[in-house]
Amino acid sequence: MALSGRPKVSIIGAGNVGATLAMRIAEAGLADVVMVDIVEGMPQGKALDLSEARPVVLNDVTIVGTNNYAEIAGSDIVVTTSGVPRKPGMSRDDLIETNGKIARQVAENIKKYAPEAIIIQVANPLDAITYVIAEVTQAPKHKIMGMAGVLDSARYRYFIAEELGVSVEDVQGFVLGGHGDTMVPLPRFTTVGGVPLPEVLPKERIDAIVERTRNGGAEIVNLLKTGSAYYAPSASTFEMVEAILLDRKRILPVAAYLNGEYGIRGLFVGVLAVLGKNGVEKIWEVPLNEAELAELQRSAAHVQELVDKVNELKILG
Template sequence: MKISIIGAGFVGATTAQRIWEKNLGDVFLYDIIEDMPQGKALDMMESAPILGIESKIVGTNRFEDCKDSDIFIITSGLARQPGMSRDDLLNRNAEIASNVAENIQRFSQNALVIVVSNPVDVLTYLIAHKTKLPKHRVMGMAGVLDSARFRYFIASELDIAPQAVQAMVLGGHGDEMVPLSRFATVSGVGIEHFLSKEKIEQLIKRTREGGAEIVKLLKKGSAYYAPSASILEMVESIVKDQKRILPCSAWCEGHYGVNGQYIGVPVILGRNGVEKIIELPLTEDELEALQESARHVAANVAKLNLF
């Protein structure tokens, strides 16, 4: 596999390291900042003799070096600062994403694309539109990260191993995301058996504000360790054709009452990209929350004036 990461900042470089250390393929780390991706790639490659990794990382400032990539991971763009929402990044990051999409269309017409840059659901729509790739080959990373945060917060509250907790967060990657507490379990047992309704609501709120919490603590920049781990899970499911069920920003055509739009839903993720959308039996309130989140994303997509 040839895996190209567009943007060699904190998210991109950490993602490159995780994918490379898993030996999932040769990684091409692209950035417009001269020599920066080359330096990061060289630093990682110098650890290969110690780690015993056979794959390579190549840093480049030439998009053509990413030609014929199997997977593109888009992390380029501005990061959030304290007081900013993901939507505040729309105009500047849309311009960057458009340029990336044009290069993908020019150099790699059969790739899978994972969009990470914010606002992720909107930019996933934009990149799918600009690249003209089949919709199932373009997806956004958000739900895996939001679900991991929800799982961790539950585990931390209960003082148990995070791996014992399963949970899923749907909807747009923003304040309107939909953490599904009804489906959250601890070793198969619903969390309502361990936590009060009030405590669950607090954890849902913290999940929705999870990114902002880290931005506030860092003072400058945003999260990258958990996002890069979330990207890795998606890439591994694709490269190994594991067909994991993961929440991703995927193209919906009537699913959950959402039509012609990217929004976070559970999907089967394999070698062909989004192979199937799983429709969970949601309550009326859960479905309305998901559709409201989709309407918010659609309003931001409309600001792009694509048509």
């Protein structure tokens, strides 16, 4: 908790995702914000720019930019966005060695300065990097989660709404599994105006939307040429931060630690979970059929391969 009495959220990495998330939190008046980055002057400049917007958006939150990890002390939530983005032609998995080593350093500082914080991990490859953060910090598993399912589900819902020409508000659905090519959108649990998706769209159109969802990040990377998505990722992270700080008990798809749910153990994998003031308060198990469960377990097996790669590369030391 910050000295102001407001909650405190620290964001590690003041790049596009981190800075946009800071803006969303500040403009909502949700918490005081600290942005940490290794680049001298960059987090300070962005914090000053955001602070100068306060008379316009009318809030009194404190926004600090720093190169000093000690500033994260007392954080209620720490969001880790540090890492290099994908380039065209790269998969999220290609970032494992570089971003894994960055995550280890970040986690060591979280353990030192903010050991009580709830941690939301954003950098790719998300599920494996969340494992790195958990192993290094040794924080309780319910206090560690990865942001991916909210983002993947948002993309999925947008593509459906675009296809049908309806409001995104009236499309409900979610994506489970790892944040990558093996993610598992679930049309059977997707509704449009309360009507099951398979009754609204033919299978070939649903399959095309599922495939576009799996490639949603790469589509943006290929269009941008340099850098990757940040508006939707920051909005998705904000939804998780808000659910925790306001103890909203939201059921959201996040990379949570599984201890036997869906037959998966010892991995962070995208599932529905109840988010509140204690972090991941409950895994919300969905009654999957045999084919859906097989897809989810196949996705978890790919996450396990990435975790094995982390250990093979000796990222944890």
